[in-house]
Each structure stands twice: as C-alpha cells, then as structure tokens.
Amino acid sequence: MQGDSAEECAEIQKSKNAEDPLPSMLWGLDPVHGVFAKLYIKDILELKKSCPIPGVFFYKTHPITKVDILGTIVQKREREKSVSFGVDDGTGVISCVCWKKQRALENIKPAKIADPVFTAQIARMLELPYLYRNFYDKTSKISTDSTEPNQQGGKILSLQRKIKQFLDQTRVKNFYQQELEAIDSLVCIAQQNQETPCVSRQIHEVFQEAVCALQEEGVIFQKVAGPSKLYLVTDEEKELHNATLRIIQDDSTRPKHVEKGCPFLHIVNCVRHSYSAGVSEAAVQRVLDRLECNSEIVSTMDRHYTAA
Known part of the structure; x- marks a missing residue:
C-alpha cells in the first residue's frame, strides 16, 4: 500500500517539531526530497515536522514529503466517504485512508497487492536495508556556506529561528516588534558577525526582515493592518x-x-x-x-x- 504523503501521518505525530537541519531553499538538493521514501512504519511515526513549511517532515537530516509503505492490513473501518486501514509492516502500525468516490473517479493503483508467496514483501525486506544504508541514514552534506546569499541573510535566518523558539517557549499570543528588540538574547543574534557596532536602525532592519519571513511562513500574522503592527501568533x-x-x-x-x-x-x-x-x-x-x-x-x- 502506498501512502499519498507524509502529511497523512500528522494525526499520529507524537514528537515535537524539530529545527530544520537545512534551510528550506536547499531541500531540493537532497535526493530524498520529492520522492516516495520507502521507510519502516516505525520511522514514519517518528518523523519530525518541519517548522516553516507545512507538509514537510524530517528523517534525520532528510526532508520527506511522501512515503511508500508495504505491509499487512490488520484493521479496517468503513465510513460514509472513506475506508480507514491499519497497515502493519512488523515495525509498527499506521493508519491509511482510501476515499471511495475519489478512487472510483481516478485511475490510480489499487490499495491491495496480491502476493500469495510474499514475493513483494521479500523484495521489500532486501531493498530497505540498502536504502537506509546508502541514503536515509547518511547525513546530508550540502554546504550552506556557498549558498547563503550573504552574511546578512544568514543572520536573518538565525534570528528567524530564534524568534520561533522564543514564541514556542513563552506561548505569547501577540507582540509588537519593538518588544522583541528589547530581548537581549535576540539582539545578540541581530548583532553577530558585525565588525562595527550596530546602530539601532540596523538592528531594527534585521528584526524587520526576520518578522517578515515569519509572516511568509504563517507563524505570525496581522489581524489589522496599520501603524501599530501588532502581530498575532498563529498557533496561539x-x-x-x-x-x-x-x-x-x-x-x-x-x-x-x-x-x-x-x-x-x-x-x-x-x-x-x-x-x-x-x-x-x-x-x-x-x-x-x-x-x-x-x-x-x-x-x-x-x-x-x-x-x-
């Protein structure tokens, strides 16, 4: 049975979101990104959800958007518009959904594989260790040094991540940008790699860029546009x-x-x-x-x- 995307596993996601090992602009350089990753169900259940981009998960340093699973159907629950299956590959059980009317309209592969002598399962058992050894368990070695637009871009990215950590830890519901600019740990990041002392205008511009990036990710938004610029935290x-x-x-x-x-x-x-x-x-x-x-x-x- 083939999973449509790693996002389908979000219902059973138990681990907390992880800081992305790579900036999102580099995900396309990873050979695992964009393909149906053949993972053990146990590992699918433990994928880390990407902070900035919905629908992207991480297995170690690799961005995962789609998964392919093969196992035995051990549970079945029929609903009006869909059928839910529990699929077991020996490492864990995952829920998959087949949409009744959608499947009737589209020419897609069946959810069930006829494999009386376990040919497909044996081939899978031989294939997965190779994939893990040569791809999934290998750390991505994509260098960020040459691909960062400049030092300023790296600084903004670092501040952006730190602000997200701050919002997650403090659970604040809303804030003004000037309130962030008064937090020493954030200001230190805005000043890093600066040969000459930063003036307040320069610090403000770095914070402004980081806040705009958080808006583009959907982490924060403005309910009312205006000079006050009160930002609301989406998750809260x-x-x-x-x-x-x-x-x-x-x-x-x-x-x-x-x-x-x-x-x-x-x-x-x-x-x-x-x-x-x-x-x-x-x-x-x-x-x-x-x-x-x-x-x-x-x-x-x-x-x-x-x-x-």
Whole structure:
C-alpha cells in the first residue's frame, strides 16, 4: 500500500517539531526530497515536522514529503466517504485512508497487492536495508556556506529561528516588534558577525526582515493592518482555529463540497470574510495542519478538507 504523503501521518505525530537541519531553499538538493521514501512504519511515526513549511517532515537530516509503505492490513473501518486501514509492516502500525468516490473517479493503483508467496514483501525486506544504508541514514552534506546569499541573510535566518523558539517557549499570543528588540538574547543574534557596532536602525532592519519571513511562513500574522503592527501568533490564536473549524464543519456538508471536502482557497476566503481580511494563506495552512494533527479535520486530495 502506498501512502499519498507524509502529511497523512500528522494525526499520529507524537514528537515535537524539530529545527530544520537545512534551510528550506536547499531541500531540493537532497535526493530524498520529492520522492516516495520507502521507510519502516516505525520511522514514519517518528518523523519530525518541519517548522516553516507545512507538509514537510524530517528523517534525520532528510526532508520527506511522501512515503511508500508495504505491509499487512490488520484493521479496517468503513465510513460514509472513506475506508480507514491499519497497515502493519512488523515495525509498527499506521493508519491509511482510501476515499471511495475519489478512487472510483481516478485511475490510480489499487490499495491491495496480491502476493500469495510474499514475493513483494521479500523484495521489500532486501531493498530497505540498502536504502537506509546508502541514503536515509547518511547525513546530508550540502554546504550552506556557498549558498547563503550573504552574511546578512544568514543572520536573518538565525534570528528567524530564534524568534520561533522564543514564541514556542513563552506561548505569547501577540507582540509588537519593538518588544522583541528589547530581548537581549535576540539582539545578540541581530548583532553577530558585525565588525562595527550596530546602530539601532540596523538592528531594527534585521528584526524587520526576520518578522517578515515569519509572516511568509504563517507563524505570525496581522489581524489589522496599520501603524501599530501588532502581530498575532498563529498557533496561539484560538479564535482563528475555532473560526476555521466551524467553516469546514458547516461547508463540508454542502452539496458542492460533500464529495471532496472544502477547497483550500474557499476556506481562506471564508476565514478572511468571517475573521479578518489580513490573514495570510500560510497562516490558514498552518491552522489546518494543526486541526488535522488534532484529528478535528481530514485532508483529501488536491488540498480539500472535511470535518473528521
């Protein structure tokens, strides 16, 4: 059985998000990125979720977006629109979903493999140790020194990561940029590798770039645009989460969405209408990922979502 993407495993993700071993701009240079990674189910369940980019997970230093699994079906639960299977490969059990109407409309491979003499399983057992030894367990040796645009870019990236750590540890719900600029541990990063003492304007510009990058990731957003520039932390804004969940619960039962679920852009438009016009697509995606991790919604193909 083939998993559609590593994101399907988010419901059973137990480990905390990890700092990404590589900047996202370098992920495409990793040979594992973008392919169906053939991993043991135990390792899939322990993948680390990427901080900046939804739908990307890490096995050690390798970015994973899709997985391919093969095992024995040990559980089955049929629902109105889907069938859930528990697949066991001897290292663990993972849940997979097959969508009934979607499978009838699309010409895709079956979920079940006829293998009476275990030919496929034996081939898999021989293949996986080779893949782990030669690819998955090898540390990515992509150099970041020559690919960083400049020292300033590296400084902004470091500050961006440190701010995310600060927000995660303190669980603050909102902040002004000048409040971050008063935190010594953050200011030290903004001043690093500086041959001459930084003036306040230079520090402010570095913080401004890092905050803009966090907005692009969806980590933070502005509910109301204006000179005050109050930033809300997406993961802590419960009102946004509740509004998004209500939209999906209500609209996924409508005739035009009942088959595949609510499309992503429809959800974004509804959130902007009912909650705030300033919410970015990246922030909405981050909320959807969190709701799916909590098993409150389910993602279908082509970025459609339905209530769990």
